[in-house]
Amino acid sequence: MPLPGAIVALDVGTAKIGVAACDAGRTLVFPVTTVMRRSVAKDAEVLAKLCREREAKMLVVGLPDQNERMAKLARQVGDAVATRAGLAVHYHDEGFSSAEARARIEELRLLRSRVDEVAATVILESWLATQAR
Numbered sequence: 001m002p003l004p005g006a007i008v009a010l011d012v013g014t015a016k017i018g019v020a021a022c023d024a025g026r027t028l029v030f031p032v033t034t035v036m037r038r039s040v041a042k043d044a045e046v047l048a049k050l051c052r053e054r055e056a057k058m059l060v061v062g063l064p065d066q067n068e069r070m071a072k073l074a075r076q077v078g079d080a081v082a083t084r085a086g087l088a089v090h091y092h093d094e095g096f097s098s099a100e101a102r103a104r105i106e107e108l109r110l111l112r113s114r115v116d117e118v119a120a121t122v123i124l125e126s127w128l129a130t131q132a133r
Helices: 040-053 068-085 097-108 112-131
Strands: 006-012 016-022 029-036 056-063 088-093
Touching: 006 040, 006 068, 006 112, 016 040, 016 112, 029 040, 029 112, 040 056, 040 068, 056 068, 056 112, 068 088, 088 112
Parallel strands: 006 056, 056 088
Antiparallel strands: 006 016, 016 029
């Protein structure tokens, strides 16, 4: 697994970006916030600041495999944040992260407005699991 330390994960959508993180030991993954989209440059500024505040060593961005337009947007945002924050970025198949997030929200009775950050949590958990192999 590359560089020990905290990781920030993003679930990039057209209107919102869900943000999750893990601790430096990579044992606990948790939802952080949802950022309302403005532009790639403005989003990168906000998210890079968040990465620095969390002392992230890496960025993981969910990458949809069925939607080219959304995959392009995810890469644009991920690359911009990584460049601005000075982080390596890893793209990870987001698969059914939103569906899993909705199921968790129902199960835990969380607010539906947190679905994007819970989806980012699912993405990061999945990425961490692939690194442990």
